[in-house]
Amino acid sequence: MSRIGKKPVAIPAGVTAAIDGRVLSVKGPKGTLTLGLEEEVTYAVEDGQIQVLPANETKRARSFWGMQRTLVQNLVTGVTEGFTKTLNITGVGYRANSQGKNLKLQLGYSHDVDFVIPEGIEIKTPDQTTVHITGIDKQKVGQVAAEIRRWRKPEPYKGKGIKYAGEFIFRKEGKKK
Template structure:
């Protein structure tokens, strides 16, 4: 059996879990997340913990028990604490500005780039070269950060572009004559 799937998920105070036949709903301070239940995995609530187990002893059911457990743990973590990704802009004249649910980027193009944020996701710019994307759903936060980074990924010669705060960009040496 999956080692990850065997571990129980601790449900903190203020987080409400509802397990139906076809979906699992987790509600907390940061919002509500819903995920479809997988037919090869059974989920039970035992006190202040969730227990995930495979329905049968097939390899696929075993693998899915670990996957579902990790997804549910991320959902519980998201509605209680939330997830955030930090991006930084490196380059002369590169600026970001959050306006409600929109992110305006000036990143060296002839036009500003505007990215609309979906519901449940907030964006902040503490400084003009910093972007913080926050939300309850880990997958949506990570995907949005990747989409914003894809507008102008860091280039290898000067390092200009949008990068994650903890990302290390290897700078190449220019060609010598």
């Protein structure tokens, strides 16, 4: 069985990583991200790599090992490439429009939904039924996408609502006469 934690995280050119106490900070062309380090895992920055190892052989330390390595990988990927989520809006009269620091959603309610875009997130609407959410923090990008989707989840009969790109909505058959 291969373990993801054994692979060191490569630091690309133009990216610097430093450990200060129990905080790992990664700085790259898109910005700076920090991660509070767990005591169950040890970290080392050497030879253009970040090595993540369990501090001891307890079950708790080994369970943190792979997750912490993935979080470190997400920091490096975020400051070099960034993360993107795409939402598709389906339904008659449903549309989105990005206006400065707000995202205006028309989702069949009696009023428009104004979603305030958080700091560090960029939202683009290339057309009225597509929303691109980008940022350097993977968790924040996913959280913003989930909050927007929460306003009108896709329903199983007609498929109307806000769904992730590539998401499959299991469709139900309507009422029989």
